[in-house]
Amino acid sequence: MASMMGVWAFCQSLLQTVFPPELRFASLKFFYRLLNWFSSYCYYDITEIDGVNTNELYNAVQLYLSSSASIIGTCLSLTRGLNSSTITFGLSNNDRLVDTYNGATVEWNCQSKTIPNVFLAIAA
Template identity: 35%
Template sequence: MFPSSSATQIPSAKTMISAAASAAATIVLFRSLVKEYLPYEFQSYIFYKLKTMINSFSSEFTLVIEEYDNLNHNNLFKAAELYLEPIIPPDAKKLKISLTKKESKFSFSLDRNQEIVDTFNGVTLKWKFISKQVPIKYIPSPDNFNSMPKSEDKFFELSFHKKHRDMVIDVYLKHVIKKSKEMKEEKKSLKLFTLTPDRMSGRRGGVWQSVNLHHPATFDTLAMDMEGKRVIMEDLERFVKRREFYRRVGKAWKRGY
């Protein structure tokens, strides 16, 4: 019996492997020639065009969330760090851990090139943390009086199906910000603030210094007329619930007795 014509048209595994190896070798050779003989600017242009062409056939869309917007801190970057911490999978192989001077809880975050997959309203979203070394540049410090050296660019890549673009921008990122604020409140320690000696003497430096407030006193241990104590506690509870009202009418959210 002779093999059918359809069977003779199927390439063997050996032929397919050989063709794939040949294509890979051609790509490697092409990249080597480009890097060796073409100027860096032209190389970047070629690879950018190739990446753009490949991405045009992809259904994936990516948002880049950088640590800084020009010289200003990007609040969305910090929100992403806080949001991702509680959804880090338990089987993660490598994480960064820190304990700041004035906090009492450990903080966990993704290490370079690590990924987390999140699901929101049935949509799968992939977060990737990227950090690249760059020439040192100086950025304003939080106190706005000094500058700090910066030698790496940090950013998150948030990838998802492009059909969900509007939902991610209009709904999901607002969800990230809301959850990050809740995380920040949970981590926050009660502090007492005073002016720094530098500022009190007229020298430049940080405006405030703080210490964590660890005091055992509560309303239960406060020696005070019971009726007066009840009035103050009710007033404080009402005040705490009206933070949004103070913001809306433009008043400072503070209370003194």
């Protein structure tokens, strides 16, 4: 096993010296695209805010997740709208849950992306 690891380390260092990082990056990107072409998964990104407006699809997903009785999550986010008596729950940041919809298994992920602060410089 140790000799196989030594051969692997030698080949890896040889490949890193022969092929430039750009070529390695391009070949890995091509390899991942090739694998994704044969993948049976489909990914959708539903943002909470679309530009300056609230995304209605995000709210619909939030309501769907809140109305499903079969959801068991590790950490759920509870919300209640202004002047509303109903409490809705959804996923917390970086949490996931598996749901079944019409016989298909759906995995919901909540990922928070921070927007960098933008400063405007006004010249006088």
